[in-house]
Amino acid sequence: MRHIGNTGDTGDIGDKGLAQGEILWFDSARGFGFIRPDLGPRDVFVHASALGEAGLDRIEAGTRVEFELVQAGDGRMTAQRVLPLEPPPRARRRQA
Numbered sequence: 001m002r003h004i005g006n007t008g009d010t011g012d013i014g015d016k017g018l019a020q021g022e023i024l025w026f027d028s029a030r031g032f033g034f035i036r037p038d039l040g041p042r043d044v045f046v047h048a049s050a051l052g053e054a055g056l057d058r059i060e061a062g063t064r065v066e067f068e069l070v071q072a073g074d075g076r077m078t079a080q081r082v083l084p085l086e087p088p089p090r091a092r093r094r095q096a
Contacts, residue, residue: 018066019044020085028058035065035079044069046079054083 019037021044026033031048050067051059059065064086067079 017068018081019069019079020064020066023059023061023063023065025061026059033059035067035082042077044077044079046082050078050080050082053081056084059084 019040021035021037023046024034024036024043026046028048033046034043035046036043044067046067048057051057059082063084065082066085067082070078070080072078
């Protein structure tokens with residue numbers, strides 16, 4: 001995997017070098033969904049494991065998030081370290 005730096009072409013890159021966008025959809029039963037980045041032509045794949053830093057096991061469509069873009073070996077862009085920018089509506093925290 002290759003981490004994508006401050007490119008500005010696949011999301012609004014903030015001060016921490018992270019992209020921003022909105023959860024397009026997330027299916028907690030299947031464990032994945034997609035983020036629509038603020039900038040960029042393609043939606044970004046997000047796996048349930050990328051929500052771990054925020055302590056979430058699911059996230060609702062429409063939630064604004066900040067995330068790190070990582071290019072997988074097959075060239076796909078994926079989101080890592082996904083953090084809500086606002087309190088997620090009805091997001092459920094993982095049980096400790």
